[in-house]
Amino acid sequence: MTTHTEAFAQVREHxxxxxxxxxxxxxxxxxxxxxxxxxxxxxxxxxxxxEWEAVDDFATAFIAESDRGVYVWNYQNRVVDLQFPVTFRFRALRKDGSDFAAETDMIPLTYGGHVFAYHFVRAVTAG
Known part of the structure; x- marks a missing residue:
């Protein structure tokens, strides 16, 4: 099994x-x-x-408190358990503290014995 650091570097390059x-x-x-x-x-x-890579607490920094529970639940129950990709909307937080509506495709990915969360994120507008 590769180390976290090795697996991350290889997936990043891939x-x-x-x-x-x-x-x-x-x-x-x-x-x-x-x-x-x-x-x-x-x-x-x-x-x-x-700056984004240096943030210590992902959920607190990037996910509005109102949607943090569903975001973390999807990660724990879809990614960690290697279930299936899930697409959902949430309120995201910017560095300046403002929030915006976003949608993510959360995809479980394994490599070298490690489980990664692979995401595509887009801002959404009402309509």
Whole structure:
């Protein structure tokens, strides 16, 4: 089994073409120390990629309190349990504290014995 750091580096490189070409914000999360996103996602949340990667508490920093429970539940019950991808809407938090409506495709991904959360995120408008 590869270490967290090795697995993360390999997955990050493997997904680089998606990160560079997707019209959506994209991120992959292994744990609070091993996560990355594309520039589009970082900007959506008001960060640079380096700032986004440095955030310690993902759910508190990026998910509005009103939707944090459902976000974490989906992660624990769809990703960790390797069930299936799920698409849902939530209130996201920007660096400046403002929030916005967003939708994510949360996809369980395994590599080297590790479980990753692979996400595509887009801002949504009422309509």
């Amino acid at each position: 997904l680089r073409p998606v990160f560079e070409n997707s019209p959506d914000g994209v991120y992959v999360w292994l744990d609070d120390d091993n996560k990355t996103c594309n520039d589009h996602l970082a900007k959506m949340f008001g960060y640079t990629v380096a």
